[in-house]
Amino acid sequence: MVLSVHGHVGRCSFVSIQLTAAHSTRLLASCRSLNRRALHAKTSTKSASDRRCRKIQCTGFPDQQTSTSGRQDTQQSISHSDRYRRGQKGMPYKLISALALGGTALTAYLAVSKLSGAPVVCLASGGCGSVLNSEYATVFGIPLSLLGLGAYSAVAALSIRGILSQSSKTPVSQYGVLAGGAVLASCSASLLYVLLTRFEGEACTWCLTSAGLSFGILAAACSGFSRRQLQDVAPQGGGLIAATILFLSLAWSGIDPQGAEAVYDIPYQAATVTTQSSSRGEQLAKRLNDAGAKMYGAFWCSHCHEQKEAFGSQAMKDFPYVECYPDGFHKFDDLAKQCKDANIQAFPAWIIKGQTYSGAQSFDKLEKILDSQ
Structure with missing residues (x-):
């Protein structure tokens, strides 16, 4: 086939x-x-x-492995740096600086009043004197308002530094404002505890305002960190807060709660002028009296007594002096009406033909004021 x-x-x-x-x-x-x-x-x-x-x-090939490892290290380094840059860019430095500057102004006023012995104006009823003049207002002999002034000023400086150097990789400002906020907030919390337990029924406007500023700074500083960053610094922050509270507790440990403000319940006692008057002093006292000038003071004010001593005992019969605490210094007592109407903020204070002059004045200054009127 x-x-x-x-x-x-x-x-x-x-x-x-x-x-x-x-x-x-x-x-x-x-x-x-x-x-x-x-x-x-x-x-x-x-x-x-x-x-x-x-x-x-x-x-991969050996050279590819090395390249990949280098890229990973670089990415980790960049990620580490970016974490701080992101924290700094997110930190509300402007808000923190505003709060800190407000606290600086507040504590500066209280510190000057404390050091000069001038009364503090309180917007709340009942007055703030018994709190701000109590033993709790000092720490180892240093006015607490003076320490607060330093803390607020430091936070303000760091926040302004953060505003001016946003591109900086160093987290000094970032962690500085957080630490400052923690110290201020823990101090305010301690003071609020004292206010509630030792001064029942008294509202201290300045204390509450400072507490609000402190807590505001801490909250604003925390908002500039990620949750992971806050967890990383939590042990250090907790230790700082504990150290601040312990420091204040040691400073106030010897205070008798019942007698903490007793020293400021002072009965009136006029100080005696013992110096001899010069002819110039007597004439100047008479001229001031004729011109309607007034010197406002308090019986417990050392600078007021020194001003009287400069004029001498013989000049006191014509000396135009107004006592702002004629009934003594007591809790909840305010200035005498005449002093309050004159808006006296510090002792001594001279008012000569409508002009106010704070502090003790020399004879030359007083004569010059009278001659210029």
């Missing part, structure tokens, strides 16, 4: 070949076997290539 085969099978092509049936069967079987080997070789080559690619992707 003879077949005429035309066409192709896989890679075997033949045209017009005269074959017998047996030859044709063997040829077809050989072509199919060749096709299977070719397909298997192609598949094996592709699998080996895929394995090599996967191995390179997983391990």
